[in-house]
Amino acid sequence: MTTEKLDINSALNWRYAAKRMTGAVVPQDVMGRILEAARLAPSGIGLQPYEILMITNAELKKQILPIAANQMQVVESSHLLVFAPWDDYTPERINGVFDYLNQQREKVSTTLDRQRQFALNYFSKFSSEENFHHAAKQAHIALGIAVAAAALERVDATPMEGFNAQELDRFLDLKSKGLRSSMLMAIGYRDEANDWNFKLPKVRKPMSELVTLYQ
Amino acid sequence: MTTEKLDINSALNWRYAAKRMTGAVVPQDVMGRILEAARLAPSGIGLQPYEILMITNAELKKQILPIAANQMQVVESSHLLVFAPWDDYTPERINGVFDYLNQQREKVSTTLDRQRQFALNYFSKFSSEENFHHAAKQAHIALGIAVAAAALERVDATPMEGFNAQELDRFLDLKSKGLRSSMLMAIGYRDEANDWNFKLPKVRKPMSELVTLYQ
Numbered sequence: 486m487t488t489e490k491l492d493i494n495s496a497l498n499w500r501y502a503a504k505r506m507t508g509a510v511v512p513q514d515v516m517g518r519i520l521e522a523a524r525l526a527p528s529g530i531g532l533q534p535y536e537i538l539m540i541t542n543a544e545l546k547k548q549i550l551p552i553a554a555n556q557m558q559v560v561e562s563s564h565l566l567v568f569a570p571w572d573d574y575t576p577e578r579i580n581g582v583f584d585y586l587n588q589q590r591e592k593v594s595t596t597l598d599r600q601r602q603f604a605l606n607y608f609s610k611f612s613s614e615e616n617f618h619h620a621a622k623q624a625h626i627a628l629g630i631a632v633a634a635a636a637l638e639r640v641d642a643t644p645m646e647g648f649n650a651q652e653l654d655r656f657l658d659l660k661s662k663g664l665r666s667s668m669l670m671a672i673g674y675r676d677e678a679n680d681w682n683f684k685l686p687k688v689r690k691p692m693s694e695l696v697t698l699y700q
Numbered sequence: 701m702t703t704e705k706l707d708i709n710s711a712l713n714w715r716y717a718a719k720r721m722t723g724a725v726v727p728q729d730v731m732g733r734i735l736e737a738a739r740l741a742p743s744g745i746g747l748q749p750y751e752i753l754m755i756t757n758a759e760l761k762k763q764i765l766p767i768a769a770n771q772m773q774v775v776e777s778s779h780l781l782v783f784a785p786w787d788d789y790t791p792e793r794i795n796g797v798f799d800y801l802n803q804q805r806e807k808v809s810t811t812l813d814r815q816r817q818f819a820l821n822y823f824s825k826f827s828s829e830e831n832f833h834h835a836a837k838q839a840h841i842a843l844g845i846a847v848a849a850a851a852l853e854r855v856d857a858t859p860m861e862g863f864n865a866q867e868l869d870r871f872l873d874l875k876s877k878g879l880r881s882s883m884l885m886a887i888g889y890r891d892e893a894n895d896w897n898f899k900l901p902k903v904r905k906p907m908s909e910l911v912t913l914y915q
């Protein structure tokens with residue numbers, strides 16, 4: 486690989502939200518690296534309060550298509566990811582994370598126990614809906630990192646909010662897992678010939694409107 | 701640079717949430733690339749509904765320190781970023797984005813006008829608070845990408861929610877700009893000797909608990 490290919494800004498300029506994909510399959514090792522990047526994403530207090538459903542089954546994708554406003558990248562993707570944050574932060578879940586952390590680090594650290602107490606206390610103050618929003622924000626960090634990782638692999642990854650979340654939750658029975666869908670991500674390869682969006686130049690607001698320096 | 705250095709998963713394993721930094725300054729070209737990655741982040745309907753305040757002024761950082769639970773990375777950072785989503789989606793803001801887009805693409809596209817109408821309609825249905833949550837989620841995507849970009853540069857970037865957002869908003873007069881703070885990010889260089897967090901092994905939940913395959 487050339488250095489250019491590994492430069493994140495070249496990659497982010499290369500990527501765009503592909504509306505049509507070819508259906509070609511993303512190799513397993515490549516998918517593995519993209520998912521590993523998402524796994525390594527930081528999250529508030531390290532809770533990683535989300536799961537990812539990865540759908541390659543063609544029949545399932547077909548059934549999701551009308552739930553996702555008939556957006557063709559759903560069925561033309563190689564892998565359709567469903568980002569599914571926790572529907573709530575519960576003591577069981579929080580304790581589960583910290584028990585695992587202590588076990589991995591082979592000791593009960595007092596610092597960790599301070600964080601555990603902080604987390605238990607913090608999230609007990611909010612409604613389930615507010616906690617879901619918080620968890621969804623963490624999932625958006627992982628999604629951002631997955632978009633970057635895919636672009637570096639020159640794999641297309643279209644983030645999608647244009648779907649009926651309640652219907653998708655029912656269809657995938659997410660409630661029984663204590664999850665709710667927040668985002669889809671269609672992963673695959675752009676269909677340059679048929680995608681109107683491919684030809685459009687990338688537009689972002691200028692840096693001067695994004696960043697203000699306090700020197 | 702070696703390929704290893706440019707691999708995103710090596711970079712994400714290298715990074716961690718630095719709690720102590722040395723105060724050394726991140727060169728301007730490096731900062732420029734990190735901010736450019738954030739600028740290129742995707743966002744819902746391309747609205748980029750956030751700004752970033754970048755604070756290098758030592759006096760300002762000192763005043764923010766108590767607002768951010770006295771977390772030392774605030775004053776030991778090179779650049780302290782404040783992610784500040786729009787406090788609401790308004791017709792003016794949405795029209796501003798689409799007017800700019802049409803101008804950049806040198807024509808009024810009907811597809812774009814469909815998206816404009818969709819956006820105007822969509823966000824008019826929600827409360828300011830819900831719209832702020834939505835905008836904050838977009839900012840989290842940009843934050844995730846900035847974390848990845850910084851790691852690829854081997855620059856530390858600690859995402860921070862441990863601050864009093866209302867106080868910070870007042871202190872930076874964000875209301876007058878129609879913004880609210882959602883996240884801080886301390887950018888700089890880890891202080892390996894003094895950071896207890898540096899020595900701890902990275903822990904993430906196993907892939908099997910993150911991803912479920914529907915084949």
Ligand SMILES: Cc1cc2nc3c(=O)[nH]c(=O)nc-3n(C[C@H](O)[C@H](O)[C@H](O)COP(=O)(O)O)c2cc1C
Nearest residue numbers: 527528529530531716717719858859860861862902
């Ligand atoms: C939304 C969010 C809020 C965070 N708030 C803080 C914070 O206030 N102070 C801090 O030192 N780290 C903060 N972190 C860092 C996390 O604690 C850290 O990313 C997580 O525990 C995983 O550890 P690692 O990033 O070191 O691998 C935050 C991270 C996120 C994503």
Ligand SMILES: Cc1cc2nc3c(=O)[nH]c(=O)nc-3n(C[C@H](O)[C@H](O)[C@H](O)COP(=O)(O)O)c2cc1C
Nearest residue numbers: 501502504643644645646647687742743744745746
């Ligand atoms: C939260 C979110 C939701 C999105 N929803 C959709 C969607 O439902 N369908 C789609 O084709 N693109 C969707 N996108 C892609 C954006 O429209 C696109 O990223 C943005 O317009 C910038 O264009 P670019 O990514 O092509 O550079 C979404 C992006 C984000 C971040």
